[in-house]
Amino acid sequence: MAAALPGIEMCVFDAYGTLFDFNSAVARHRRAVGPSAETLSEMWRQKQIQYTWLRNAMGAYAPFWQVTGEALDHSLATHRIADPAVRERLMGSYLALDPFPEVPGMLACLSRAGMRSAILSNGNPGMLDPMVAASKLANQFEAVLSVDEVGAFKPDPRVYRLVEKHFGVTPDKVCFLSSNCWDAHGAAQFGFRTVWVNRTGAPDDRLPGVLAAQVRDLSDLPDLIGVPR
Template sequence: MPIKVCIFDAYGTLFDVAAAARIAAAEPGRGALAAAWPKLAEDWRRKQLEYSWLRAVMAAHVDFWQVTQDGLDWALEASALADPDLRERLLALYRELQAYPEVPAMLARLKDQGFATAILSNGSPDMLQEAVRSAGIGDHLDDVLSVESVGVFKPAADVYGLVTKRFGCAAADVLFVSSNGWDAAAASAYGFRVAWVNRAGAPLDRLPGKPHHILSELSSIPDLATQ
């Protein structure tokens, strides 16, 4: 069955989640952060994801902005960088994360080829709209879908169901793209065609559902969608 819809995870897939810490570390007066930002960025992302999974299991949902703040607070304390001004700067930068360099042209190609395109993300609607606007990719997207409409984080099946409901399509009509191995596995198990963007060269997750394609970046997505 040919692909009709191309769906993208947001954070880590289209948007560089390490950019906030990297940019802040390069600013004047951030010597302590400059020495620690890679660990801070890694801890922040890990805790952000862990808290989303745990809250889903605990049925204790809050929006992703709260989870993002909670993860940052843990990461700052772990690196002995619990500075309120730094916290506010990092959060401000997270609201306007940079897109990976290949993203605008890749999305433009998909639209030129006639595919519907959208984001499906744990992010809250306001976070996602700010990131899309900052990256300048809104004209290349038909929609931005947030888990807030179902009140549970990925990898809950109800989240992936937002795509088939929105576009009136079968799961097999969808090419789903994510940089998260667990997300790729869950989307594949749901029935999507899946491309895992494995920028870090990580091992394949031992989970039900396997990605159909494994990539190092996003440039080839328009070619995959036509296969």
């Protein structure tokens, strides 16, 4: 079968929600959080992303670890959870989030085919590096790039430009994958051939930037780019 996206030289992945399950942080401590665990996890993620957009608009960048803590504080307060030990456990879990089930096999497939792979994330190195190391997938990535280098969050074009700077590959040769529709559109607008990993079956955000493809999870990536299984 012919590849839907021929000519790809490198796959670049968003981290949170794409390779790694941010919900696993709360899931591990469901008993400590209590009956509001699912709604807290959802709010935490929503606020985390919202705060990055607001900080971009304000010109007030802060490391993603700080933003993640601020989002968690808001969510805990909303759910009337005041135990500092719960906060400590949840933040600690963010340093070792679970990869989605299909991720190790997919990355191994790309590696066998000699496909270059990297991460481009809002996370700062102090939180990304421990997470990738804990997953035992670090050797599958040529590099883990952080927005910390430019002091702005996605979808600022300076973030996507880091891929050109570090790897010397033109945007049209990059397959960028994100579970965040707004991130996928931002990357497509920049010039990447972008795949939205729509894990929840959500409607498209209809933002600028034409998506190259949409998948339910990453197991379909090798076929999309013509990599043998």
